Amino acid sequence: MVERTPILNFFTHLILFVGFIFCVAPFAIVAIAASHNLKDVNDVPMSLLPGSDFWVNIKTAWTTADLGPKLLNSFIMAFGVAAGKVIISALTAFSIVYFRYPGRMLMFWLIFITLMLPLEVRIVPTYAVVANVLEPYQAIMDLTGLSWLIEKVSGVQVSLSLGLLNSYSGLILPLVATATGTFLYRQFFLTVPDELTEAARMDGAGALRFFVDILLPLSRNNMAALGTIMFLWAWNQYLWPLLITTDQSHAMAVTELKQLIPNVGGAPEWHIAMAGTLIVMLPPLIVVVLMQRWFVRGLIATEK
Amino acid sequence: MEKRVTFSKWTIGILFAVPQLFLIFTFFYWPAGQAVYWSLTLQQPWGGGNIWVGLDNFRSILSNASYWDSITASMIFAGISTGLAMTIALVLAALTDRQLAGSWLYRVVLIWPYGIAAPALALAFRFILAPEAGFMAVVNQAWPGFWDPGLDGADAMASIIIAFSWKYVGYNFIFFLAAFQAIPRSLIEAAAMDGSGVIRRFWDIQFPLITPTIFFLLVINITESFQDSFGIVDIMTAGGPANATNLMVYKIYSDGFKGLDYSGAAAQSIILMLLIIALTIVQFRFIERRVHYR
Numbered sequence: 107m108v109e110r111t112p113i114l115n116f117f118t119h120l121i122l123f124v125g126f127i128f129c130v131a132p133f134a135i136v137a138i139a140a141s142h143n144l145k146d147v148n149d150v151p152m153s154l155l156p157g158s159d160f161w162v163n164i165k166t167a168w169t170t171a172d173l174g175p176k177l178l179n180s181f182i183m184a185f186g187v188a189a190g191k192v193i194i195s196a197l198t199a200f201s202i203v204y205f206r207y208p209g210r211m212l213m214f215w216l217i218f219i220t221l222m223l224p225l226e227v228r229i230v231p232t233y234a235v236v237a238n239v240l241e242p243y244q245a246i247m248d249l250t251g252l253s254w255l256i257e258k259v260s261g262v263q264v265s266l267s268l269g270l271l272n273s274y275s276g277l278i279l280p281l282v283a284t285a286t287g288t289f290l291y292r293q294f295f296l297t298v299p300d301e302l303t304e305a306a307r308m309d310g311a312g313a314l315r316f317f318v319d320i321l322l323p324l325s326r327n328n329m330a331a332l333g334t335i336m337f338l339w340a341w342n343q344y345l346w347p348l349l350i351t352t353d354q355s356h357a358m359a360v361t362e363l364k365q366l367i368p369n370v371g372g373a374p375e376w377h378i379a380m381a382g383t384l385i386v387m388l389p390p391l392i393v394v395v396l397m398q399r400w401f402v403r404g405l406i407a408t409e410k
Numbered sequence: 411m412e413k414r415v416t417f418s419k420w421t422i423g424i425l426f427a428v429p430q431l432f433l434i435f436t437f438f439y440w441p442a443g444q445a446v447y448w449s450l451t452l453q454q455p456w457g458g459g460n461i462w463v464g465l466d467n468f469r470s471i472l473s474n475a476s477y478w479d480s481i482t483a484s485m486i487f488a489g490i491s492t493g494l495a496m497t498i499a500l501v502l503a504a505l506t507d508r509q510l511a512g513s514w515l516y517r518v519v520l521i522w523p524y525g526i527a528a529p530a531l532a533l534a535f536r537f538i539l540a541p542e543a544g545f546m547a548v549v550n551q552a553w554p555g556f557w558d559p560g561l562d563g564a565d566a567m568a569s570i571i572i573a574f575s576w577k578y579v580g581y582n583f584i585f586f587l588a589a590f591q592a593i594p595r596s597l598i599e600a601a602a603m604d605g606s607g608v609i610r611r612f613w614d615i616q617f618p619l620i621t622p623t624i625f626f627l628l629v630i631n632i633t634e635s636f637q638d639s640f641g642i643v644d645i646m647t648a649g650g651p652a653n654a655t656n657l658m659v660y661k662i663y664s665d666g667f668k669g670l671d672y673s674g675a676a677a678q679s680i681i682l683m684l685l686i687i688a689l690t691i692v693q694f695r696f697i698e699r700r701v702h703y704r
Contacts, residue, residue: 114609132576198426200426202427223686226659230676231448234441303415303416304415364529406588
């Protein structure tokens with residue numbers, strides 16, 4: 107940069123190159139192993155020259171783990187979570203930033219606290235809620251005597267029940283219920299000049315008009331960043347889909363990988379396992395490569 | 411910071427927040443409250459009501475040696491993988507920030523691992539580190555029995571640490587690089603003019619200026635090592651051998667859903683929640699400093 111440091115430059119290049127190799131090698135090994143046959147993949151050491159069975163293995167992995175519908179499920183879930191976050195966070199941030207109502211700070215903190223506790227640590231009770239999503243409301247009605255009142259008046263016994271296990275909403279909604287995106291929007295809305303709001307109001311625009319026609323178009327960059335991050339995050343979810351989808355028709359691609367682990371005592375079919383791994387890791391990798399700018403931006407912005 | 415200009419119809423404003431409030435009530439506050447309730451009662455897995463037991467669940471967990479083993483395993487995992495991932499990322503980011511020819515390549519490629527799902531990379535590493543087929547088999551041929559994550563707890567721990575660190579090097583790299591690039595070039599040029607070398611500049615200027623990022627990443631890495639490790643553990647070791655890699659979240663899952671001990675799992679969740687809240691509070695103390703330097 108500012109001076110000549112040939113020896114240091116040499117070591118810089120050397121270390122960075124080693125880092126590069128360590129970063130790329132697993133990808134390469136997975137791809138190469140996926141191209142071998144059963145015998146070659148178990149050779150010690152495994153040949154680093156690609157074999158010829160790549161497409162055969164991909165096909166076998168695809169059919170063994172039934173990846174077609176599973177990938178579709180993963181896409182639906184990831185899109186659902188990304189879209190839900192992008193929309194709901196924008197609405198909430200607008201409410202928090204642009205209105206003054208009683209209890210606004212309470213609301214702010216209620217939402218903020220959700221950042222602290224990720225789904226993984228409250229997984230057991232969340233599972234119970236999703237098994238019957240109306241249970242909280244039933245309990246509240248029971249506690250407040252509302253269901254007793256209804257039973258007295260109309261003779262109907264209230265028992266609300268709506269199970270979301272094995273459904274897309276059961277997969278998506280709990281993952282949307284955190285504050286990650288809300289604060290991204292909030293920080294951005296706070297930088298939008300007040301003059302813009304004043305001008306819009308002077309021209310007769312109401313809150314809704316201002317939100318749809320001015321604020322949302324301005325937040326396009328934030329939406330792209332948030333959408334990219336949330337898509338990847340949802341695609342990579344594992345524990346939650348594992349619990350919620352007991353039924354094969356709603357299983358995710360990532361959870362299906364477990365079926366490809368070679369059994370102890372069975373044939374060590376690592377070539378099939380690696381082909382499956384390659385298929386599952388490819389979509390997020392493509393998103394990272396194509397959307398790199400938004401990915402980095404979203405990552406840095408959402409973690410504040 | 412507050413807006414000077416706002417809209418007066420605040421009923422509309424509340425309506426905007428309603429969807430979010432419904433979601434977090436149903437899927438966040440209710441389950442969190444439920445966890446507290448369960449942890450204080452004895453829940454029958456097949457229904458039939460709860461018995462109030464006070465702090466008994468916590469007492470029985472905390473007097474259980476296998477729970478302390480799980481905590482120890484989580485701490486070892488968090489400590490070593492955070493240290494590895496952060497040190498490697500710091501070195502790579504500092505070197506990339508020197509902006510020699512070709513540094514754009516590293517900037518692009520080094521973040522790829524972070525995009526990969528934990529179970530997918532776990533399966534990849536399970537093959538790479540497999541004692542009989544992958545690359546450690548070569549080592550095993552030279553020294554038979556040197557490496558066997560299926561039997562040796564330390565080897566199993568090492569494999570999940572390697573897999574986790576590989577992913578989080580990319581994550582830390584992004585933040586370190588952003589922090590380095592936020593340092594004004596003029597500062598570094600001025601120091602160079604005063605005759606300080608590259609290494610001196612790193613320790614006396616760049617490193618102190620990125621300490622807020624280091625603290626921030628330290629907390630995030632430790633928190634993530636509690637959560638994101640589940641997929642890696644489940645695919646690579648399933649908590650074994652002999653519970654050597656039975657990390658806290660994995661234990662909650664296996665006690666709650668395999669062992670059907672909801673009350674015990676809830677009490678473990680509460681302990682983990684408190685741990686993460688404590689870490690988050692630490693993080694907020696340092697966030698102030700982080701913003702200050704920007």
